[in-house]
Amino acid sequence: xxxxxxxxxxxxxxxxxxxxxxxxxxxxxxxxxxxxxxxxxxxxxxxxxxxxxxxxxxxxxxxxxxxxxxxxxxxxxxxxxxxxxxxxxxxxxxxxxxxxxxxxxxxxxxxxxxxxxxxxxxxxxxxxxxxxxxxxxxxxxxx
Numbered sequence: 001x002x003x004x005x006x007x008x009x010x011x012x013x014x015x016x017x018x019x020x021x022x023x024x025x026x027x028x029x030x031x032x033x034x035x036x037x038x039x040x041x042x043x044x045x046x047x048x049x050x051x052x053x054x055x056x057x058x059x060x061x062x063x064x065x066x067x068x069x070x071x072x073x074x075x076x077x078x079x080x081x082x083x084x085x086x087x088x089x090x091x092x093x094x095x096x097x098x099x100x101x102x103x104x105x106x107x108x109x110x111x112x113x114x115x116x117x118x119x120x121x122x123x124x125x126x127x128x129x130x131x132x133x134x135x136x137x138x139x140x141x142x143x
Contacts, residue, residue, distance in 0.1 A: 029075055031084040035094040038085040042111040048140050049109040050082035053100050055089045060123045061104040071126045077133055082108075108136040110143065117143070 023033075031052070032038040042049045052069065054061030068074060078084050087094050089103055098107055098116070108118040118136040120129075 026086045029070060029084065029086075030079060031086040033086060033092070035085060035087065035092075038083045039113045042083045042109075042113065045083065046111050047081065047083050048111055048117070048136070049085055049107075049113065050078055050136075051085045051087060051094070051098065051107045051109060053087055053089050053098070053103055053105045053107065055103045056091065058103050064104045064123045068124055068126045068129050074126050074129060074133070077130070081133070081137055106132070108140065110140070 026033055032041070035051070038049050038051070041047075052065075054065070069078070089100065095113075098109070100107075100121070102121060104121075104123065106120040107116045108120075109116050118132075118139050120132045120136075124132060
């Protein structure tokens with residue numbers, strides 16, 4: 001009986017931590033939640049917007065946030081080189097032209113907000129995502 005309780009408790013805690021809501025993660029990672037606010041910052045700083053698009057109830061989105069985006073090295077690189085923005089598909093207000101076919105999707109948008117210059121789709125480990133960030137920066141620096 002005790003073992004069953006411990007297994008149930010562990011399962012609940014694991015799922016809560018892995019698939020928790022992105023609002024808490026946004027606050028922890030210092031991501032913008034407003035496209036308009038991110039665009040203002042991008043124009044002012046001449047940094048591209050890194051827009052993470054997730055969806056409520058998406059386990060791959062939560063896993064990407066928890067296992068990749070919250071890692072210190074990744075978050076430092078994101079904060080230094082981009083204006084990070086996290087939005088939820090079908091819930092948050094952002095331009096229709098940026099609606100993805102699937103989630104999680106990360107769009108790298110030039111500072112004026114007109115053009116996506118790089119796109120990353122699906123869950124990525126921190127090693128894979130670092131490669132994606134490097135590619136996006138390389139493309140942006142050629143603009």
